[in-house]
Amino acid sequence: MSDYENYLKGSPLEVKVITRRIGIPNSASIGVFLQNDGYKALTKALSMKPDEVINEVKNSGLRGRGGAGFNTGMKWSFVPKQSAKPKYVVCNADESEPGTCKDRPLIEFDPHQLIEGIAIAGYAIQSNQGYIYVRGEYRYLLDILDRALEEAYARGYLGKNILSSGFNYDIATHTGAGAYECGEETALLNSLEGLRGYPRVKPPFPAVVGLYGGPTVVNNVETLSNVPSILLNGAEWYSKLGSPKNGGTRLFCLSGHINRPGVYELPMGFPLRRIIEEVGGGIPGGKKLKCVIPGGSSCPVLLPEEIDTPMDFDSLAKIGSMLGSGGVVIMDEDTCMVKAALRISKFYAHESCGWCIPCREGTSWLKTLLTRLHGGAGVPEDPDTALDVAFNILGKTLCPLGDAAALPVISILKKFRHEFEEHVKLGGCPYERKEATVS
Amino acid sequence: MLSESLRAKFDQVIARYPLKRSAIVPLLMFGQDEIGYVSEELIQEIARAVEVRPIEVIEDIGYYSMLHRQPIGKYNFQVCTNISCLLRGGEAMLEHCSKKLGIGHKQTTADGKFSLEEVECLGACCGAPAMQVNYDFFENLTLEKIDALIEKLRKV
Amino acid sequence: MPDQVASAPPTTVNLTIDGKSVSVPPGTLLIEAAKQSAIDIPSFCYYPGLALQGACRMCVVLIEKMPKLQTACTTVVTNGMVVHTANEEVKNARKAMLEFLLTNHPLDCPVCDKGGECELQDMVFTYGAAETRFLETKHHEEEKKFSNLVYYDRPRCILCYRCIRVCDEGMDVNAFGIGFRGGHSEIIPNQGEKLECEECGMCIDICPVGALTSGTYRYKTRPWELTYTGTICNHCGDGCKTTLSIRNNEIIRANNRDHSGINGEFLCAKGRFGWDFVNNENRVTAPRIRRDGKQEESTWEEALGTTVARLNDVITRHGANSVAVIGSNHTTNEENYLLSRFARTVLGTNNIDHHRTADFSSLVTALTQSHAVDRHATMQDLGEASSILLIGNNPTPQHPLLAYQIRQAVRQHRARLYIVNSADIKLRRQASLYVQVNPAGEGQALRALMGTQSPGPDMVVAGSASVGTLADELKAESDTIIIFGEEVRGETIGDLVRWGLALPGLTRFIALGDYANSRGAADMGLLPGNLPGYAALSDADARRHFETVWGTKLATQPGHDLRGILGGIQNGEIKALMVFGSNPVKTFNFDRSALRSVEFLVVADLFSTETAEVADVFLPATSFAEKPGTVTNTCGQVQAVKRTMRKPGTRSDLEIILALARQFGHPWPYQSPDDVLREIITNVRGYSIALPTLLLGGAVATSPEGNPPRLEREDLIFSSHDSLFTSGTLSRYSHALNSVEESKRPHDHIF
Numbered sequence A: 001m002s003d004y005e006n007y008l009k010g011s012p013l014e015v016k017v018i019t020r021r022i023g024i025p026n027s028a029s030i031g032v033f034l035q036n037d038g039y040k041a042l043t044k045a046l047s048m049k050p051d052e053v054i055n056e057v058k059n060s061g062l063r064g065r066g067g068a069g070f071n072t073g074m075k076w077s078f079v080p081k082q083s084a085k086p087k088y089v090v091c092n093a094d095e096s097e098p099g100t101c102k103d104r105p106l107i108e109f110d111p112h113q114l115i116e117g118i119a120i121a122g123y124a125i126q127s128n129q130g131y132i133y134v135r136g137e138y139r140y141l142l143d144i145l146d147r148a149l150e151e152a153y154a155r156g157y158l159g160k161n162i163l164s165s166g167f168n169y170d171i172a173t174h175t176g177a178g179a180y181e182c183g184e185e186t187a188l189l190n191s192l193e194g195l196r197g198y199p200r201v202k203p204p205f206p207a208v209v210g211l212y213g214g215p216t217v218v219n220n221v222e223t224l225s226n227v228p229s230i231l232l233n234g235a236e237w238y239s240k241l242g243s244p245k246n247g248g249t250r251l252f253c254l255s256g257h258i259n260r261p262g263v264y265e266l267p268m269g270f271p272l273r274r275i276i277e278e279v280g281g282g283i284p285g286g287k288k289l290k291c292v293i294p295g296g297s298s299c300p301v302l303l304p305e306e307i308d309t310p311m312d313f314d315s316l317a318k319i320g321s322m323l324g325s326g327g328v329v330i331m332d333e334d335t336c337m338v339k340a341a342l343r344i345s346k347f348y349a350h351e352s353c354g355w356c357i358p359c360r361e362g363t364s365w366l367k368t369l370l371t372r373l374h375g376g377a378g379v380p381e382d383p384d385t386a387l388d389v390a391f392n393i394l395g396k397t398l399c400p401l402g403d404a405a406a407l408p409v410i411s412i413l414k415k416f417r418h419e420f421e422e423h424v425k426l427g428g429c430p431y432e433r434k435e436a437t438v439s
Numbered sequence B: 001m002l003s004e005s006l007r008a009k010f011d012q013v014i015a016r017y018p019l020k021r022s023a024i025v026p027l028l029m030f031g032q033d034e035i036g037y038v039s040e041e042l043i044q045e046i047a048r049a050v051e052v053r054p055i056e057v058i059e060d061i062g063y064y065s066m067l068h069r070q071p072i073g074k075y076n077f078q079v080c081t082n083i084s085c086l087l088r089g090g091e092a093m094l095e096h097c098s099k100k101l102g103i104g105h106k107q108t109t110a111d112g113k114f115s116l117e118e119v120e121c122l123g124a125c126c127g128a129p130a131m132q133v134n135y136d137f138f139e140n141l142t143l144e145k146i147d148a149l150i151e152k153l154r155k156v
Numbered sequence C: 001m002p003d004q005v006a007s008a009p010p011t012t013v014n015l016t017i018d019g020k021s022v023s024v025p026p027g028t029l030l031i032e033a034a035k036q037s038a039i040d041i042p043s044f045c046y047y048p049g050l051a052l053q054g055a056c057r058m059c060v061v062l063i064e065k066m067p068k069l070q071t072a073c074t075t076v077v078t079n080g081m082v083v084h085t086a087n088e089e090v091k092n093a094r095k096a097m098l099e100f101l102l103t104n105h106p107l108d109c110p111v112c113d114k115g116g117e118c119e120l121q122d123m124v125f126t127y128g129a130a131e132t133r134f135l136e137t138k139h140h141e142e143e144k145k146f147s148n149l150v151y152y153d154r155p156r157c158i159l160c161y162r163c164i165r166v167c168d169e170g171m172d173v174n175a176f177g178i179g180f181r182g183g184h185s186e187i188i189p190n191q192g193e194k195l196e197c198e199e200c201g202m203c204i205d206i207c208p209v210g211a212l213t214s215g216t217y218r219y220k221t222r223p224w225e226l227t228y229t230g231t232i233c234n235h236c237g238d239g240c241k242t243t244l245s246i247r248n249n250e251i252i253r254a255n256n257r258d259h260s261g262i263n264g265e266f267l268c269a270k271g272r273f274g275w276d277f278v279n280n281e282n283r284v285t286a287p288r289i290r291r292d293g294k295q296e297e298s299t300w301e302e303a304l305g306t307t308v309a310r311l312n313d314v315i316t317r318h319g320a321n322s323v324a325v326i327g328s329n330h331t332t333n334e335e336n337y338l339l340s341r342f343a344r345t346v347l348g349t350n351n352i353d354h355h356r357t358a359d360f361s362s363l364v365t366a367l368t369q370s371h372a373v374d375r376h377a378t379m380q381d382l383g384e385a386s387s388i389l390l391i392g393n394n395p396t397p398q399h400p401l402l403a404y405q406i407r408q409a410v411r412q413h414r415a416r417l418y419i420v421n422s423a424d425i426k427l428r429r430q431a432s433l434y435v436q437v438n439p440a441g442e443g444q445a446l447r448a449l450m451g452t453q454s455p456g457p458d459m460v461v462a463g464s465a466s467v468g469t470l471a472d473e474l475k476a477e478s479d480t481i482i483i484f485g486e487e488v489r490g491e492t493i494g495d496l497v498r499w500g501l502a503l504p505g506l507t508r509f510i511a512l513g514d515y516a517n518s519r520g521a522a523d524m525g526l527l528p529g530n531l532p533g534y535a536a537l538s539d540a541d542a543r544r545h546f547e548t549v550w551g552t553k554l555a556t557q558p559g560h561d562l563r564g565i566l567g568g569i570q571n572g573e574i575k576a577l578m579v580f581g582s583n584p585v586k587t588f589n590f591d592r593s594a595l596r597s598v599e600f601l602v603v604a605d606l607f608s609t610e611t612a613e614v615a616d617v618f619l620p621a622t623s624f625a626e627k628p629g630t631v632t633n634t635c636g637q638v639q640a641v642k643r644t645m646r647k648p649g650t651r652s653d654l655e656i657i658l659a660l661a662r663q664f665g666h667p668w669p670y671q672s673p674d675d676v677l678r679e680i681i682t683n684v685r686g687y688s689i690a691l692p693t694l695l696l697g698g699a700v701a702t703s704p705e706g707n708p709p710r711l712e713r714e715d716l717i718f719s720s721h722d723s724l725f726t727s728g729t730l731s732r733y734s735h736a737l738n739s740v741e742e743s744k745r746p747h748d749h750i751f
């Protein structure tokens, strides 16, 4: 078990849609779920035509919460109606993007909401089998899900002829074993087929050729958890919760140098400054903000003068960053940005699957170069070389992991170049160990 | 010999998929949980159970970072030092564990009780600094919390 | 797009590459479209015929209206596509990929085994990125010995995965995998530290860099110190083109990197490593004469003189038919043709035969009678076949190229493979229908298939598909290629051909003979009942034709077949025996004491075999690598073997036969093998070969025609069932083939 409650502190500014049951004792049990309009949405969905369900989700403006932010209903609509091979819904619970820990509470405290969302997605694309791919480290969540699935089968919300609608649906869990890349949808499918988690060449996209060669929808936990509420309250209600083309609410994970770290459900488009200052209660010790990662470690960092931005996919794209997976990582004035870049590079080098050259060689080059530079053995060319290496990775890899590795480093190198040069000059790190003294 | 319960688990897991080989990674994980590591026998048994050549199982083992082919300590300390934890003292926590246990990254104590590993993001960023001991999360770590935990585990 | 308005699917797609307008069939990959218009897009992992990887990213190009660079190896062309393969962005991307590759790649080309023929080296030379800004330390890893023949050096490996794919998709051996992850990824063998496989070495040739190297070649020499000659492998009957690399009169390696010949890039362990018998220390390089029980070295003059004298003596005392000749499965067509002439015109006997590993005569007879003499399928035909019926044999070990072609047909052209066999042969994996018969039941099953015999109750083993189903499926096919081994002989072949020709479409046939020139031995008339080209002695016109060409009368009486000859030796009827490149003691396990009892035995061979040991005169012959000529593969395709080196002290069978003929008082006019070949071309039916094609290294199909006597006895036809690592007697002298663990496995072991 986790001591998760510790940091689901909640905030008056929250708009609770998918977290509304969290806090109710035994919220994970089907009993509590049913008392709080559980499986009503599925019942309703089964009374609609599959296409009506897809349109409802499309019009709600729900966009993928896994990172890419693609319109979910649109994605479902790409699945061919007729298919010789079985269709699948795969829930991506591989949550591994540094700074991201939102899918965890959703599964821990409201697994049935997710199961209901998956079943509805399955009905919408006329699939009969769903899988939940859970990262290996989340073993206790696997147990929670298995228990919830048992309950759902026992009550007839899964299995044959659900609610005597004639619709059959099965869901099974699947554990990963430690690989960030397996969160990438095509690598995930290979992993689910028992292969090494290498990405697939696209096109064809999973919606057409996915798991076992059948049409497959891959959606994030948070994405699917939103589906029941959309069906219950309607597309219009949901889209109004957020900002234009960015329907609904979003879970933000506040971490790093912040007074009230935690997972908060806020309307799409909520201003970043208010997230830091009001929701998160500002920076410990009244220190100044140095920069913030808005959506997980693969997003370019934002400077203090850039935080007056609405937190939605389009607004962040406009200022050259991304909403990503909602991991908001705050760094105060005493943070060594070389160290930050180094640690992020170390992660991507460790997680590169090694299939394609620029990612395999580029990420470890960045890691070793920045290690040397931060360690005091830097040379004046290093900042330029690092920038070059990152640009040589960018846009040239088979899957987006390469970009995920390059973008943050590029943004840090551009926005904090002086810190890199200072390391070269001093032959060492002026901030050494400061970041360790917090907390 | 694999235990009866594990074999039963194998059959139950394999039945979830239209393609047997899909079960390889889950079977490796469940097998490792029971045996403590991925043994030669486990590899052969899984290959037989899902009808692949052993090298295909070995390819998977090499890929996934949670699978190890050597025995490790009863309690595996996996300390995260990724960005959110880094910012809240993750490295200090790692160093402390290392000092206390007298072992470094991917090492195991002589008595086979403890292992230590510096790991990537555990999905506990809002509880940083965080670590996992085997599958259990320990968050908002402090040096004191770590001392207490080690003492407790030394006793059992 | 406008073309979508058109109702009929477009037959070509039009696009622009670097300003050139290009039109290709729909579904073409951009990288291929570029190649067709002579625009080179660099690549490592892309390999025609193998699965797409998109891994090396060398082939990135700029496609207008696309947000970022695209990989040409995974992009299917579309109408109106505008592509740039040489602008700055693309050039820099390529440079970057090469720089990345070099970060952990040793920069020691001068000492690397692949130096001079390395794709990475060439790439860097052509596209730049030589000087690196990489200041970090490279990963180091020790080189690994996967087997005696295959070594792997991780730091040099660029992970293009060609080795894995050629082993999986090409060979169906699946011996490689990938270990670890990210920068630590490496190629791993199937048996822990070791590789257990068919040892074909395809992975070595396909490796673009010095990562996989050959145990027999590595660090022996440098590519530029070698001279290269394309010739034909001397082992099995498939006739693979192989390029021998020679340095000061010694073969250093064999490969087929230029993908020329009927085998493309294919070579099996025998073709790639098994040539070393040529250099074997036991090669005999001086003639030997038996003096009071012991063979002693002698001069060629003495040895030839003795041979002629002793033979003359036997003939004058016992008559020409007391002499017999056994020919070879390995010697050239020219040699076999002359040997046939020698026996019949110089010695004056038709007692001539060879170890027949397939009943080519009956196939020729049947096709001739059905006026379908051109229905022999070539190796290339097989690779593109849509339907294949394989009866008997186990091609994977016995005919590696043929098996490869069958797999290609199935994989690349979705061919259906139908198998009738008593064993659980490996090709079963590719079969769409497999009729497993009881041991030696192939002929019976075949007769049932053709309806000439009713299917016996226990004809097929339990659980096997029925002959009836097979018949139905074959009737639904067309252009079937029918392949059969020793199991089908004599009259059954006649029935099979007539039945097969009645199937829909253009049915073609292949009879499977064991060795490099088994087919040529039969075609050139190393048979008791017919002259070269299956011209029956009983056929007056055919006989007269050769009588005029050779200027002598010919005996019409068929001679003894091989079993007859051996019997004749036992009952004393045969007093003298000439053996060329054959080891009957072993092959027919013939009692040596009986052989000793003949008055005179002369053996021409490379080694002192069980048969040679009891010879009165031993003549050391040259190997395939040391003489020019032609051989005919089991499909009837003629190819040229070339002299690549000399072996002092040895003489070719051709030189030997000519010398003997001369000393017998028959001064034949031939100056060279070419003269003999010209005579073959004009006089052997079906052998009207276009010389230029042959000289340019091509394979020329033949369509022999004739009515040779029917098969004397069934037990004349039998295969030696060689494994992947044996070929009769020769392979015993190959250190390479004997050095691999796998060679100790049972012959039918499946890897």
Ligand SMILES: Cc1cc2nc3c(=O)[nH]c(=O)nc-3n(C[C@H](O)[C@H](O)[C@H](O)COP(=O)(O)O)c2cc1C
Binding pocket: A063, A064, A065, A066, A067, A068, A069, A070, A072, A092, A093, A094, A095, A096, A097, A180, A181, A182, A183, A184, A185, A186, A218, A219, A220, A221, A223, A224, A399, A400, A401, A404
């Ligand atoms: C390297 C990499 C890692 C990813 N990891 C995850 C992950 O852990 N969880 C997730 O939901 N999506 C992850 N994604 C995004 C998935 O590829 C995919 O877009 C997403 O699961 C689709 O679901 P959505 O449309 O609901 O967001 C990752 C993408 C990349 C390139």
Ligand code: SF4
Binding pocket: C156, C157, C158, C159, C160, C161, C162, C163, C164, C187, C206, C207, C208, C209, C211, C212
């Ligand atoms: S061994 Fe050669 S062919 Fe195989 S992956 Fe490495 S470089 Fe490529």
Ligand code: FES
Binding pocket: A098, A099, A100, B080, B081, B082, B083, B084, B085, B086, B120, B121, B122, B123, B124, B125, B126, B128, B130
């Ligand atoms: S960064 Fe440590 S748990 Fe996420």
